[in-house]
Amino acid sequence: xxxMIETKNLIKVYGDITAVDNVTLSVERGALYGLLGPxxxxxxxxxxxxxxxxxxNGGSVSVVGIDVMRDPIGVRERVGIIPEQETPPSFxxxxxxxxxxxxxxxxxxxxxxxxxxxxxxxxxxxKDVLCKDLSRGTRQKLMFAQAFIHKPVLALIDEPLINFDxxxxxVVKDYLGEYVKKGGTIxxxxxxxxxxEEICSGFAILHKGKLLHTGSVSDLKSNNQHLDDFFLSLVxxxxxx
Amino acid sequence: MVPMLDLFxxxxxxxxxxxSTMFGSISFALFxxxxxxxxxxxxxxxxxxxxxxxxxxxxxxxxxNFLLLGLMVGAFGLLGNEVMNRRFGQASLLAYSxxxxxxxxxxxxxxxxxxxxxxxxxFWVFPFIAGFALATPFTHISPIYPLILSVTLTSSFxxxxxxxxxxxxxYVRSKRVLGIVLVLILVIFVFAYKFAGIxxxxxxxxxxxxxxxxxxxxxxxxxxxxxxxxxxxxxFIPEFxxxxxxxxxxxxxxxxxxxxxxxxxxxxxxxxxMHRSGSVVGQTIFSFIIPLAxxxxxxxxxxxxxxxxxxxxxxxxxxxxxASTMYTWLTQFDSFTSYSCLPVxxxxxxxSKINSFTxxxxxxxxxxxxxxxxxxxxxxxxxxxxxCISISFxxxxxxxxxxxxxxxxxxxDVKVLFVYLISVGFPVLVLGALSFINPNYxxxxxxxxxxxxxxxxxxxxxxxxxxxxxx
Numbered sequence: 001x002x003x004m005i006e007t008k009n010l011i012k013v014y015g016d017i018t019a020v021d022n023v024t025l026s027v028e029r030g031a032l033y034g035l036l037g038p039x040x041x042x043x044x045x046x047x048x049x050x051x052x053x054x055x056x057n058g059g060s061v062s063v064v065g066i067d068v069m070r071d072p073i074g075v076r077e078r079v080g081i082i083p084e085q086e087t088p089p090s091f092x093x094x095x096x097x098x099x100x101x102x103x104x105x106x107x108x109x110x111x112x113x114x115x116x117x118x119x120x121x122x123x124x125x126x127k128d129v130l131c132k133d134l135s136r137g138t139r140q141k142l143m144f145a146q147a148f149i150h151k152p153v154l155a156l157i158d159e160p161l162i163n164f165d166x167x168x169x170x171v172v173k174d175y176l177g178e179y180v181k182k183g184g185t186i187x188x189x190x191x192x193x194x195x196x197e198e199i200c201s202g203f204a205i206l207h208k209g210k211l212l213h214t215g216s217v218s219d220l221k222s223n224n225q226h227l228d229d230f231f232l233s234l235v236x237x238x239x240x241x
Numbered sequence: 242m243v244p245m246l247d248l249f250x251x252x253x254x255x256x257x258x259x260x261s262t263m264f265g266s267i268s269f270a271l272f273x274x275x276x277x278x279x280x281x282x283x284x285x286x287x288x289x290x291x292x293x294x295x296x297x298x299x300x301x302x303x304x305x306n307f308l309l310l311g312l313m314v315g316a317f318g319l320l321g322n323e324v325m326n327r328r329f330g331q332a333s334l335l336a337y338s339x340x341x342x343x344x345x346x347x348x349x350x351x352x353x354x355x356x357x358x359x360x361x362x363x364f365w366v367f368p369f370i371a372g373f374a375l376a377t378p379f380t381h382i383s384p385i386y387p388l389i390l391s392v393t394l395t396s397s398f399x400x401x402x403x404x405x406x407x408x409x410x411x412y413v414r415s416k417r418v419l420g421i422v423l424v425l426i427l428v429i430f431v432f433a434y435k436f437a438g439i440x441x442x443x444x445x446x447x448x449x450x451x452x453x454x455x456x457x458x459x460x461x462x463x464x465x466x467x468x469x470x471x472x473x474x475x476x477f478i479p480e481f482x483x484x485x486x487x488x489x490x491x492x493x494x495x496x497x498x499x500x501x502x503x504x505x506x507x508x509x510x511x512x513x514x515m516h517r518s519g520s521v522v523g524q525t526i527f528s529f530i531i532p533l534a535x536x537x538x539x540x541x542x543x544x545x546x547x548x549x550x551x552x553x554x555x556x557x558x559x560x561x562x563x564a565s566t567m568y569t570w571l572t573q574f575d576s577f578t579s580y581s582c583l584p585v586x587x588x589x590x591x592x593s594k595i596n597s598f599t600x601x602x603x604x605x606x607x608x609x610x611x612x613x614x615x616x617x618x619x620x621x622x623x624x625x626x627x628x629c630i631s632i633s634f635x636x637x638x639x640x641x642x643x644x645x646x647x648x649x650x651x652x653x654d655v656k657v658l659f660v661y662l663i664s665v666g667f668p669v670l671v672l673g674a675l676s677f678i679n680p681n682y683x684x685x686x687x688x689x690x691x692x693x694x695x696x697x698x699x700x701x702x703x704x705x706x707x708x709x710x711x712x
Contacts, residue, residue: 051581051582053581055706072586073584073585073586074584076582076583076584076585077584080582081581081582082582083578083581083582085578087576087578087579087581088579089510089514089575089579090514090518091513091514091517091518092492092510092513092514093487093488093490095490096488096490096491096492096493096513099490099492099493099496099506100492100506100510101583103496103505103506104506104583104584104585105583105584128487128488128489128490129485129486129487129488130486130488130517133486143582146582147582
């Protein structure tokens with residue numbers, strides 16, 4: 001099975017704080033992989049390093065077979081990204097933003113594709129509204145559309161469901177499941193453990209920048225364990241260690 | 242009274258925290274010390290300055306600077322929430338919290354005005370006056386002057402602050418009325434200057450007060466500051482967004498029209514940003530025409546000491562410096578996080594901003610052409626345009642190298658600002674002097690494009706490998 005994400009001894013330091021401390025991780029093609037951790041554990045920093053937004057202070061990182069430090073643009077061409085904060089440009093409409101993304105990514109037939117996403121995520125009525133005037137949930141829908149509109153081989157999503165209502169959460173979870181079945185790979189970072197337990201196949205737990213555990217949800221279930229109990233015991237032990 | 246004081250005090254703390262978060266506590270705390278030091282040391286150089294520039298003109302320029310400071314602080318204050326949202330995500334300022342606090346918008350705005358007055362007096366105006374006052378025992382200047390200056394420079398600052406609040410209040414109510422008010426002000430000045438023979442600077446109340454300190458003049462000066470403040474507070478209406486408004490797709494057609502640009506969708510996006518945010522009109526009036534009109538107002542006081550072409554070319558130089566700040570217009574509502582999920586480099590975004598900046602340079606070109614026609618300086622139009630655009634692009638290249646995509650934040654860092662002032666100030670002084678000797682020497686400013694290209698290239702390399710700063 002091809003490896004889509006591989007980090008070796010990855011380190012990121014901000015001043016006196018080591019945000020990511022010697023993390024070695026591997027995610028295979030077709031996985032729906034969850035990076036779990038409490039607030040401030042280094043999840044967002046990990047995603048930023050995986051997508052070449054920030055440079056690590058040590059270690060190596062490869063995504064879709066490309067060395068991220070050498071060719072971050074090449075990585076971003078092939079993957080879809082939904083950052084932590086939804087940041088579509090304030091003064092473009094939702095339609096214009098998807099047109100902008102299409103122009104940058106050189107995606108053909110954008111009107112058709114955009115129309116499909118507006119319908120699928122149920123925000124056609126907001127397509128001509130400025131991004132700054134959209135609700136958080138609608139902005140998240142727009143960011144979701146821009147991340148998948150070019151059919152990437154891998155999508156990296158920071159907190160994928162946090163702004164969605166329960167109906168949209170169901171739609172998105174189903175979409176992610178189908179996407180993986182068709183051979184795509186998803187890497188999500190979240191602190192909502194119920195979501196991770198429901199949709200993820202594999203997971204890693206990060207705490208204070210350190211990788212505490214990697215494993216599969218099915219192994220956990222076969223041991224009659226719940227992810228939230230396992231997570232809490234691990235993190236609390238980690239905190240006391 | 243208690244909520245007033247509470248709100249005021251919390252606004253003061255908030256302003257400090259915004260600045261110290263953006264620029265670092267120490268860097269920002271050093272700012273007033275730097276102003277104090279410049280004023281203190283500058284006082285010792287007054288005899289030298291006096292030999293080339295009459296003391297009356299120095300006073301005009303100093304008061305003009307404080308007036309400009311007031312204008313800038315006011316303009317930034319009014320844009321504060323939008324800037325905060327772009328910098329910190331869903332952030333907000335107390336000034337915009339009328340929906341969550343049981344306080345009226347007018348009450349909050351009144352506090353905001355008082356907060357700006359006190360805060361910037363403490364951090365900007367007072368250090369300057371203190372530096373000058375402390376030097377008086379050594380410079381043999383009567384200690385009465387720092388005392389008078391403390392009143393008149395503060396008045397100049399407040400005059401700018403109240404002026405911009407007043408004009409922007411009208412702007413929010415009716416853009417047409419704002420246009421009429423500006424034309425009216427212009428007509429009064431032109432009439433006073435052309436037909437009544439009154440020097441425009443003698444119409445500036447803080448200067449009148451400086452030359453003739455009396456209770457009557459003090460009351461008049463206070464009145465011209467307080468009345469616009471009161472009108473602004475009385476007429477204040479917050480700009481709530483109409484979330485139901487729909488816009489037609491401009492991006493696709495504009496991208497097609499800009500096909501000859503290296504990055505058409507990026508430039509199209511920038512121009513749409515400028516258009517829809519109202520920045521094209523707002524920034525052109527508040528950040529370009531009004532400051533330059535004031536500079537012309539104060540430079541015109543030098544008529545009689547300097548040749549007309551010299552004043553025009555000095556004005557051109559300053560227009561070039563101010564035109565370079567149009568880069569900050571393009572980056573103010575935008576940060577690299579908007580592009581971080583796309584396959585684009587920082588270099589590409591900076592380059593696209595420079596393209597959009599190039600389009601905006603039509604504004605200074607039109608402006609300088611207009612000024613040359615109205616001041617009978619048409620023979621010097623070509624050197625003036627070359628000088629203005631060369632300086633604008635050179636200053637832009639310094640900004641790009643020093644600040645990347647974050648000029649609105651990083652230029653306030655003391656170290657960055659110091660290097661910027663030195664890097665831009667030196668060639669500006671040299672070119673200003675050369676154009677005095679012979680206006681055609683200004684054409685030599687085209688050589689500035691060599692360091693310009695070099696600095697932009699260095700800036701691309703520098704910002705492409707650095708993590709984008711988070712503020």
